[in-house]
Amino acid sequence: MTRVDAALAAARARLTASPTARLDAELLLAATLERARTWLHAWPEAELDPGVAERYDQRIARRAAGEPIAYLLGEREFWSLAFMVSPDVLIPRPETEGLVRAALDHLRASAVTEPRVLDLGTGSGCIAVALAHERPDARVTAVEAAGPALDLARANAARHGVVNIEFQAGSWFGPLGPRRFDVIVSNPPYVRTGDPHLAAGDVRFEPVGALDGGADGLDALREIAAGAPHHLAPGGLVVVEHGMDQGEAVAALFAGEGLTAVETHLDEAGLPRFTSGKASR
Numbered sequence: 001m002t003r004v005d006a007a008l009a010a011a012r013a014r015l016t017a018s019p020t021a022r023l024d025a026e027l028l029l030a031a032t033l034e035r036a037r038t039w040l041h042a043w044p045e046a047e048l049d050p051g052v053a054e055r056y057d058q059r060i061a062r063r064a065a066g067e068p069i070a071y072l073l074g075e076r077e078f079w080s081l082a083f084m085v086s087p088d089v090l091i092p093r094p095e096t097e098g099l100v101r102a103a104l105d106h107l108r109a110s111a112v113t114e115p116r117v118l119d120l121g122t123g124s125g126c127i128a129v130a131l132a133h134e135r136p137d138a139r140v141t142a143v144e145a146a147g148p149a150l151d152l153a154r155a156n157a158a159r160h161g162v163v164n165i166e167f168q169a170g171s172w173f174g175p176l177g178p179r180r181f182d183v184i185v186s187n188p189p190y191v192r193t194g195d196p197h198l199a200a201g202d203v204r205f206e207p208v209g210a211l212d213g214g215a216d217g218l219d220a221l222r223e224i225a226a227g228a229p230h231h232l233a234p235g236g237l238v239v240v241e242h243g244m245d246q247g248e249a250v251a252a253l254f255a256g257e258g259l260t261a262v263e264t265h266l267d268e269a270g271l272p273r274f275t276s277g278k279a280s281r
């Protein structure tokens with residue numbers, strides 16, 4: 001039988017390629033045991049059942065091969081809510097919380113009641129669920145092209161008891177007819193085709209359709225910019241996430257489509273990550 005402390009030490013030794021080897025080893029053992037991480041420290045001499053030891057070994061082998069910890073755990077926190085994730089969806093990133101903040105700030109400032117909010121490319125549903133959770137009075141619409149991702153987004157909404165989201169399958173504004181919204185948010189695919197980042201680290205396990213934005217990375221952003229003026233209510237805000245070197249290009253797309261008050265915003269790390277624009281009143 002293997003003790004907890006010995007299993008953790010052996011796992012850490014196998015995870016040398018991970019910058020978070022200790023944390024990974026603990027998270028995976030805690031998940032395999034269905035215990036809190038603190039339990040591992042309280043009971044280092046506890047012995048693992050052979051079945052647990054084998055399941056842990058398999059998970060450590062997958063992590064050592066580079067699989068993202070979020071896929072192995074099946075979960076990732078976003079906006080202090082736990083979202084189920086699978087290889088069908090992008091793993092929610094902390095910087096994307098900036099889109100949620102921008103949308104909430106605009107709704108607060110504009111004081112619209114029962115605001116209509118649109119999330120394009122909802123993936124795991126993290127942005128839509130966070131917004132619907134914060135603003136139970138909002139009517140959120142979440143669009144997604146990938147069926148398995150849409151199923152997971154629905155499951156995440158149910159998990160958090162959020163009932164004010166309508167999910168739509170389809171491409172960008174396609175399923176929406178002439179509907180208009182007070183806020184449109186999107187974290188679309190924006191990585192250039194062939195960018196070496198697509199083949200590196202955790203990213204290589206994520207769905208290419210969630211990442212690849214075409215030759216210049218701007219295919220989806222172009223469609224969103226072109227559609228936004230036709231789907232924003234007067235004074236409404238569109239805010240998108242993009243690569244840190246795409247701010248000027250996205251601002252030019254927004255201005256070119258007649259959006260006003262176009263601004264690029266920094267994320268928590270000080271990188272230009274979001275661009276917003278408004279529909280005139």
Ligand SMILES: C[S@@+](CC[C@H](N)C(=O)[O-])C[C@H]1O[C@@H](n2cnc3c(N)ncnc32)[C@H](O)[C@@H]1O
Pocket residue numbers: 089090091092093096120121122123124125126127143144145146149170171172187188189190209210211220
């Ligand atoms: C970068 S991921 C963002 C996922 C999630 N919103 C987040 O922030 O973690 C982009 C999402 O857009 C979806 N997508 C790609 N092309 C699309 C299209 N034409 N119409 C709608 N969604 C699309 C992808 O399937 C993916 O879920």
